[in-house]
Amino acid sequence: MVSKKVVVNNASGLHARPASLLAQEAGKCSSDVKIFVGEKKIEAKSILNIMAAAIKKGTEIELQCEGAQEQADLAKLVELIESGLGE
Amino acid sequence: MVNIKVDKTASRGIAVAPAYKYQEIELSPDTYIPGSVEEETEKFYQARDEVMETLKKLSADNEIFAAHMEIAGDFMLQEGVISKLQSGQQNVQQAFQDTIEEIAAIFTGMDDAYMKERGADVKDIGKQIMARLKGTTLPDLGNMDREYIVVAKDLYPSDTVKMDTRWVKGIITEEGGVTSHVSIMAKSMNIPALVGVKGILAHVEDGMTICMDAKNGEIIVDPDKTVLDEYEDKKNAYQQERLRLEQLRMQPAVTKSGKRVSLCANVGNVEDIRHAMVMNIDGVGLFRSEFLYMENTHFPTEEEQFAVYKEAAVLCPQELTIRTLDIGGDKELPYYQFEKEENPFLGWRAIRISLELKDMFKEQLRAILRASAYGHVRIMFPMIISLWELQESKKLVEECKEELRQNGIAYDEGIEMGMMMETPASVMLADEFAKEADFFSIGTNDLTQYILSVDRGNKKIAERYDSFHPAVLKAIGQIITAGHKEGIKVGMCGEMAGDSKAVPILLEMGLDEFSMSAGSIDYARELILNTI
Structure with a gap:
């Protein structure tokens, strides 16, 4: 299991469009992907779960991957979030 | 019969x-005795997959449906349904309904207006899947x-x-x-x-x-x-x-006694302009820029607005009157939270918002100015009640001009700046406003509502909403007289401008420009041609 902290930089936080992209990309990973924000544990493959967490701009989240490809998956998702999730 | x-x-x-x-069709869950957990789960998968298939087709043209598809296929939804089926005596319709309500409640309970809206998305998808589960089709x-x-x-x-x-x-x-x-x-x-x-x-x-x-x-x-x-x-x-009527289209709007008036269109987008151009219009008397803001996920940027205004200006070179953002009242934005107001029509709307959110306002003004290099563009400010508002708005235009000048970007230096005449205050001060504004445009929908104190959305008093009330007609006459005294043109861009009973009266009063929805233009032309 590997994890990394990353800050969300999207102007309006993880709204529908960025949340959708994140869930889609997480869905392609073979790892089990979770996001931790404060006390909350979020299933990264669920767009509803991500949106319901209402993650605002500037929030630090912890991304956790577990599985055979965990290193590669984590790196890919961290890069995606850092690059602004297509926005 | x-x-x-x-x-x-x-x-x-x-x-x-x-x-x-x-x-709306009845979508409450049927009360049948559930089959095995596997059978019920299978029904859910089938209904969901069918809905996703439909959404997939729609998502090719519209990315909102891509997000909807994502929600339909969501893990949280699936888990919710399955766990309810496993733990209870519920059938799949009941389990699904409860799950959707739980999820929607999470969103509708949020403070953020945008997120509240997502609760509606969830319910919308819920309806589609529910209809499949019940074996009916949604209208x-x-x-x-x-x-x-x-x-x-x-x-x-x-x-x-x-x-x-x-x-x-x-x-x-x-x-x-x-x-x-x-x-x-x-x-x-x-x-x-x-x-x-x-x-x-x-x-x-x-x-x-x-x-x-x-x-x-x-x-x-x-x-x-x-x-x-x-x-x-x-x-x-x-x-x-x-x-x-179509054969009359090529004739300019001139009365029998030889008075030439402008016959223009009210539009909400470029498509409307294209449609109206066929009718040989003299210009666009009202471009409702709010649609650019309402049908969007964010405040449209200067570039995004410029692209639209430029296309409009090129398409309609005669005259393009762009009204700056007229939001608030009954018009909201999906991405901006307005405070709840007791009287939204008397509240924070139109120019009152623009003068407070100055950066946003200037993005729009720069976009309009840049488009003015491509045609005959005019700026129109809505809901003005004081000279200060008009002067302040004009000052911001000058600031924007200066910024463009410094960056070597082209615009029309002589761009006309006018105002909507739609508040009782603007009528009472029409003489003063006529010295400051380059043109007037009478917005009869709001003017009638404000002069008569009759809410135009209230069905109970709909009969009292009357643009032919003597007080409204008198106000219109005063506006036209005040404008002409200072040598500026006076137009009208409310529904009244295309009303068959109103056109002869307005011609008599000396109105210079009649701007209306495309559907009324042909009729108004014939009326004008037949009036002395």
Whole structure:
């Protein structure tokens, strides 16, 4: 299991469009992907779960991957979030 | 056979076609005894996959549906349904309904207006899957492949956007007035429409033939042969009239005594302009820029707005009057949270918002200025009540000009800056405003509402909403006189400008420009040509 902290930089936080992209990309990973924000544990493959967490701009989240490809998956998702999730 | 008289014609025309009742269907869960958990789960998967398949097709044109598809296929939804099936005696419909409500509640409970809206998305998808589970189909205007007259309680932009103009022959709604969304849309699409027809849904069965005369205000449900023949004649006569009007199109709008006036269009987007140009208009008297803001996920940027205004300016080189953002009142933005107000029409709206959110306002002004290099563009400020507001707005335009100048970006230095005359204050100070503004445009919808203190959306007092009230007519006369005294042009961009009873009066008063929905232009031209 590997994890990394990353800050969300999207102007309006993880709204529908960025949340959708994140869930889609997480869905392609073979790892089990979770996001931790404060006390909350979020299933990264669920767009509803991500949106319901209402993650605002500037929030630090912890991304956790577990599985055979965990290193590669984590790196890919961290890069995606850092690059602004297509926005 | 039922014969119904209607006094509100939203958009003219004659139509005969089968009715299509567009209304909510019953979607509460059936109370059958559930099968095995596997059987019930399988029903969920099947219904969900069918919905996702449909959404996938739609998502090719619209990315909102891609997000909807994501929600439909969501893990959280699936887990919720399965865990309920495993733990309880529920059938899949009940389990699904409970899950959707739980998820929607998470969103609707949020403070953020944008997130609240997502609760509506979840419910919308919930309805689609539920309909499949129940083995029924949801009414969908986008799925029609035959001619029909849509009969509904009311129609919203999300409904009308799906309508295919090849098949919609007419629109009848129980609610709505002539200035409501559906009326404005029907006029711009040239579809006959009658609104405010109370009880129509009870008179009509799906598929029943309807004859509608959206000119004299008559609806005949389930007509006999005589009526059908009569309508055949009416339809022909109407087509003759259309033809006659179309032949007049190339004549400029000049009265019998030789007074030339401008005949212009009110538009909400570039498509509307294209549609109106066919009618040989003298320009666009009102470009409602708020649609750019309303049909968006964020405040449109300078570049995004510039692209639209430029296209509009090139398309309509005669004159393009862009009204700056007129939001608030009954118009909201999906991505911006407005505080709840006791009296939104007397609240934070239009220029009051723009002068507070200055950066946003300047993005729009720069976009308009840049477009002015490509045509004859005019800026119009809405809801002005004080000289200060007008001067402050003009000052911001000057600041924007300076910024563009420094960056070597082209714009029209002499761009005209005018104002909407739609508040009682603007009428009382019309003399002073005429010295500051380059033109006036009378917005009769709001002017009537404010002068008479009659809420134009309130059905109970709809009869009191009257643009021909002596107080309103007197105000219009005063505005025109004040404008002419300072040598500026006075136009009108409310629905009244296209009203057959109003046009001769307004000509008499000396109005210079008549701006209206595309559907009224041909009629107004004929009226002008026939007035002395």
